Structures are given as structure tokens and as C-alpha cells.
Amino acid sequence: MSDSLNASDAPQPEHAGDAGHxxxxxxxxxxxxxxxxxxxxxxxxxxxxxxxxxxxxxxxxRSRVTAGQADALQRLWPKWGLDIDGQRVxxxxxxxxxxxxxxxxxGFGMGEATAQMAAGDPGTNILAVDVHTPGxxxxxxxxxxxGLSNVxxxxxxxxxxxxxxxxxxxxxxxRVYFPDPWPKKRHHKRRLIQPxxxxxxxxxxxxxxxxxxxTDWEPYAEQMLEVLAAHPDFENTQEDGGFAPxxxxxxxxxxxxxGLDKGHVVNDLLFRRVQR
Numbered sequence: 001m002s003d004s005l006n007a008s009d010a011p012q013p014e015h016a017g018d019a020g021h022x023x024x025x026x027x028x029x030x031x032x033x034x035x036x037x038x039x040x041x042x043x044x045x046x047x048x049x050x051x052x053x054x055x056x057x058x059x060x061x062r063s064r065v066t067a068g069q070a071d072a073l074q075r076l077w078p079k080w081g082l083d084i085d086g087q088r089v090x091x092x093x094x095x096x097x098x099x100x101x102x103x104x105x106x107g108f109g110m111g112e113a114t115a116q117m118a119a120g121d122p123g124t125n126i127l128a129v130d131v132h133t134p135g136x137x138x139x140x141x142x143x144x145x146x147g148l149s150n151v152x153x154x155x156x157x158x159x160x161x162x163x164x165x166x167x168x169x170x171x172x173x174x175r176v177y178f179p180d181p182w183p184k185k186r187h188h189k190r191r192l193i194q195p196x197x198x199x200x201x202x203x204x205x206x207x208x209x210x211x212x213x214x215t216d217w218e219p220y221a222e223q224m225l226e227v228l229a230a231h232p233d234f235e236n237t238q239e240d241g242g243f244a245p246x247x248x249x250x251x252x253x254x255x256x257x258x259g260l261d262k263g264h265v266v267n268d269l270l271f272r273r274v275q276r
Contacts, residue, residue, distance in 0.1 A: 041073035042136060042155035046083035069137025076140040077153075084129070084156025086164035095152055096125045101172035104204075105129065106158045106192070107179055109255075111139025116251040118148045124172070129154035129161060159200070166204045174201055174211045177250070181217035193224045195231060202233035207275040210237065214250065214268045216259050221267035234271040244270040 065073075073081075082095065092102050105128040108114045114128045128151060130136060136153050143151040154161060182190045193213060201211065211234060215221045221243065228234050229241065238244050246252070246268050256266060 038070065038073045038077070038133075040075075041077040042081055042133065043083045043085075046085040046156045065134050065137060068141055069134050072141040072144060073133070073137045076144055080140060080143065080152050081136070082127070082152055082154045084154055084158075084161045084165065086160045088165065089167055090165045092125070092127070092166075092170055095127075096150065098125070100125050100150070102127055102170065103173035103175060104158070104161075104166075104171050105175040105177070107176065108135060108139060109178070109253075110135045111142055113177065113251045113253050114139055114151065115142040115146060115148060117249055118143070118151045119146055120249060122148075122150055125150045125152070127152050127154055129156070129158045131156065159197070162200050162204050168203055169206045171205050171209060173209050174205060176212070177214045178216065178256075179213075179220075181215060181220040183217065183219070188223075191220065191223070193220075193227055195227055198227065198231045198234065202231075202273060205273040207273055209273045211271045211273070212247070212250070212268065214246070214266060216256065216264045216266045218265055218267070221265075221269070224269055225267075228269060228271045233274060233276065235274050237270040237272055243267045 082090065093099050096102065100123055102125045105114055105126055108128045108130050109132070111128065114126060118124075118126050128139060130153075136155060139151065139153055142148070176192060179192045180190070182188060198211075205211070211228070213224050213228075215224065225243065229236060236242075246266065247270070250268070260266065
């Protein structure tokens with residue numbers, strides 16, 4: 001991962017919701033009970049209780065927000081953020097301000113790889129979705145620092161986004177990099193890449209759009225390959241029917257590099273949405 005797209009703010013205490021503070025300066029604001037953490041930023045639970053309870057493929061994480069991330073959330077969320085509330089269908093051309101192709105990325109961590117891909121392909125819009133507040137702030141900060149106008153950050157459940165807020169055939173690609181592998185057998189039902197998810201995603205992907213998954217958990221990679229290969233709406237881009245080499249456009253992150261140094265095997269899968 002290139003250091004040119006890494007935010008440099010050191011971690012600060014979690015109460016970092018005051019946009020008046022400068023990046024890198026500790027935030028001393030104490031919220032009153034019921035006060036939003038980021039008044040102009042992402043909502044804590046955008047969909048609320050509007051939709052049914054179901055098994056989630058993600059688990060929200062609490063961690064510290066730096067002053068720079070908090071500042072980015074306050075300043076940039078109204079411009080580049082999207083709360084996934086399930087209450088409307090999003091006009092992607094209006095969201096991005098152009099008609100360029102749109103790729104949905106589900107789960108982006110701290111956003112470094114997303115920012116690098118956006119910088120490397122400015123003609124493609126990336127709608128990046130996660131529930132990790134520090135990561136949301138970090139990606140917004142990276143986009144701002146590097147002049148990346150082709151990134152929008154979604155906050156909430158990607159299933160609700162796909163099902164309720166995106167029009168049919170509106171996406172040109174789907175990226176799922178290093179999702180939670182839920183390694184225990186009793187938790188496998190929580191894995192994102194399942195037949196039901198692929199059926200939903202297929203309705204929002206244009207014919208020819210590519211689903212790109214990557215994981216360093218080999219049993220999950222094998223399941224992904226099996227499920228994708230069996231789905232009638234997708235075909236493997238690899239003639240041998242197996243895993244794909246890592247495409248040059250997917251950055252090798254520091255976390256991934258550390259795993260490779262330890263002997264972990266990273267598998268990429270590239271499947272195309274077929275015309276039906």
C-alpha cells in the first residue's frame with residue numbers, strides 16, 4: 001500500500017464529533033445523553049426498525065475516531081455520504097454528478113485500497129459501503145486529500161441498499177474484498193456470499209458486470225467458488241473454472257502483505273453477470 005493515500009492522524013479519544021477542531025488535535029467534546037455522535041455525519045442506525053430482523057453478515061465494531069476522521073465526517077458527509085435507510089431509490093447519476101459506471105464495494109475497512117482504486121480509475125464511480133465509523137471518516141479524508149470526486153461512502157446494511165435503494169441493472173460491478181469469514185461452522189450462515197445474496201445482486205448488476213471477491217480464508221474461498229459456479233446468473237471469467245490471479249487494479253494492502261508473509265493464501269474470484 002502506498003503511503004501517499006494513508007491518513008496520518010494519530011488515534012485520539014473517541015469523543016470526536018466537533019467539526020471545529022483541527023485534524024490531529026485531541027477532541028475534548030463530551031456529548032450529552034441522546035446527542036448524536038456526529039450531528040452532520042452518518043446516522044447510528046439509518047434503517048432503524050423499518051425492516052425485518054435477520055441474520056447479519058457483519059458485526060459493527062467500536063473503535064476510536066481520530067480528530068481528522070471526525071472532521072471529515074462532519075464536513076464531507078452531507079456532500080459525499082449516503083445513509084442507507086431503505087426509504088428511497090437512489091439516483092446514482094445524481095449522487096455522483098455524472099453518468100459514469102458505478103461499482104459497489106461492500107466492506108472497505110479503512111478505505112486505503114478503495115482510495116487507490118478510485119485514483120487509478122477516475123472514470124469509474126465507487127459506492128463504498130461499511131458500518132465502521134473510523135473507516136468511513138478515513139475514506140472521506142483520503143478522498144478529500146487526494147481530490148477523488150468519484151467516491152461516495154454508504155453507511156449501513158448493503159442488503160437493504162441492494163434490495164430497497166438501487167434500481168435494476170444500475171451497477172457495473174460488485175467488489176467484496178476480505179469479508180468476515182465467520183470461520184466457526186455454526187456461523188457459516190452469516191457469510192455474505194450465499195445463493196440468496198447473489199440472486200439479489202444479480203438483479204442490480206448489468207449484464208456483463210463483474211463480481212470480484214477476494215479472501216485469505218481458504219475454506220471460504222472454496223465456498224465462494226462453489227456458490228458462484230453453481231449460480232445460473234454468473235459465469236467464471238477463468239477458462240479453467242478456478243480462481244483468478246489478483247488483478248492489477250486491486251491494490252496489495254499492508255494487511256494482505258503481512259498475511260502473505262505469514263504464508264496465507266489469497267484467492268481472487270472474478271465472475272461475470274450473464275445475459276438471461
